[in-house]
Amino acid sequence: MNRSKALFRTLFPSLLLGLSLLQGCASMEPATGKQATASASICNQANSAVIDYFGLIDSAKKERPELVEALAKFPKGADLHNHLSGTVMPEDYIALGSAEGDCFGPDTSVPTMYAITTAAASGACNAGFKPLAKASADERQKLVQSLSMYQFDYQGIQSGHDQFFATFGRFGAVSGSFSNEGPMLAKLLQQANADNVIYVETMMSFQPAAVSRLADLLRQRYPDASYYTESSNYPALFDYLLSAGLKNAVIAAQKDIAAYVSSTNAVLRCGAADQDPACDVSYDFQAAVNRNASMKDGSADLPKIFTQTAISCLLADAEKRVVGVNLLSGEDQPVSMQSFSTQMQFFSYFHGRFPKVNIALHGGEITPCFVGDGNPALKDHLTGSIRAGAKRLGHAVSFSYLNDVDKAEVAAVMKSNNTLVEIPFTSNAQILGVAGEEHPFPQYFRKYGIPAAFSTDDEGVSHADYTSEWIYAVMKYGITFSEAVRLARFSIQYSFLPGDPLWTDVASAKIVSQCAGQAPGSSDPAEPCRAFLAGSAKARTQWSYEAKLSRFDNEYGPKLRKYLGN
Helix, strand or coil: CCHHHHHHHHHCHHHHHHHCCCCCCCCCCCCCHHHHHHHHCCCCCCCHHHHHHHHHHHHHHHHCHHHHHHHHHCCCCEEEEEEHHHHCCHHHHHHHHHHCCCEEEECCCCCCCEEEECCCCCCCCCCCCEEHHHCCHHHHHHHHHHCCCCCCCCCCHHHHHHHHHHHHHHCHHHHCCHHHHHHHHHHHHHHHHHCCCCEEEEEECCCHHHHHHHHHHHHHHCCCCHHHHCHHHHHHHHHHHHHCCHHHHHHHHHHHHHHHHHHHHHHHCCCCCCCCHHHHCEEEEEEEEECCCECCCCCECHHHHHHHHHHHHHHHHHCCCEEEEEEECCCCCHHHHHCHHHHHHHHHHHHHHCCCCCEEEEECCCCHHHHCCCCCHHHHHHHHHHHCCCCEEEECHHHHHCCHHHHHHHHHHHHHCCCEEEECHHHHHHHHCCCHHHCCHHHHHHHCCCCEEECCECHHHHCCCHHHHHHHHHHHHCCCHHHHHHHHHHHHHCCCCCCCCCEEECCCCEECHHHCCCCCCCCCCCCCHHHHHHCCHHHHHHHHHHHHHHHHHHHHHHHHHHHHCC
């Protein structure tokens, strides 16, 4: 690594962290101080969910290899709930960091774990740290364990929760390097291709330095908290941000996106004769807002949350590759819990200002274990997110802990707003200790008829893959072949791809009138179906999925139906 590159990475670590969108479902940094203390003594029950989850998957791999092979090849549609930095495997981060001359040593918060840091401007490692490239086999093994949930010794639900979120800070020096974004996106697409995913939406945060600068200006101009809790003030706040250069930050973010895409294409050799098969996986971005941005005293940094929401919505309105906006970071943390209603007011305002911008929020990623029995947030974080404009909810696990009356009310809100629930089984088990019958998936999907789609969340941190989500669903819930197809179809139907969908109703497999009477996925659709597909990226992706499904059914359908039934 040359001296100028080392100097840049040393002087601007926070900028680089933001540029790589260091967060999966985690906050910008591992939980420390008040946040760590607030959650540390709440949830110490044993995590039996992880044993149940991975036990079933391991059993299937050993006892039903034919089923596992068929599920691996099954066309899974889209992965809609995906965080870029959390997707990359720790082994890949070690390789990327080694190539850049990074260092490793004890994590100051958890000294038994390793963290990666950038080298000094001279290229040397700080005291107590070593060059990552020179890590021994045992040290590399410990690094993998430190940067993910691999071989984690669950002492309880809380320990898994804390380890999961802490990993993002430990690999942040690597995920925070601008030059690594192309390789990171390439890894995401390669894994998606290996899991037979056709489309991915990945969450990223954009222009963090500009967000911080604009938030500081906004805070100085409007210092009182009441400016942010009263929605009638929001037009003035937004207008001020526009006057302070918000649109310039959006233009800079668009240039970043073009660079990300170009770099990814170069890594995968897209367009060349020997291009990587992952080039066939299409992808877009969701602009992410950190719901736990805080001041030094631990209080909510509402000016920053408002500013990041503003730039995310304005960017999604201007840039076709940014198809939606999302909230991320630990939902059970103090800032998120205490300012949830205000944050929903932010999203409601911007939803009204930019009605064409899609919103998908993490909602209900909490349990009584973390927030207490009977906490209104268990319900309000579901309905509040939908009423703020969310078309999809990520996790939505808190539904399991509502009484029947509240469940019926939440389900009615979801149905009336045509909401899809994103289901990441792996991280729900690892973070929340929820799996099996305690998980709300069968209630959503079967009892209440709520559209659902499986997702990976942070498969690098989880040290898992998308196929595992499907194996678990088959082994635990006995999903049938037709249900598997419906879940995959839901994932594309509710994607934020532009254009009208192919299906007017996925559950009944009712196709649009323009394509009625034609075999979905056929190679040469007749008019008016051909014109309809030409005018809709979503419908074209769905048509392509149907072609893949047909080919799969011809080769592997009988094998999979043997285990799943029709």
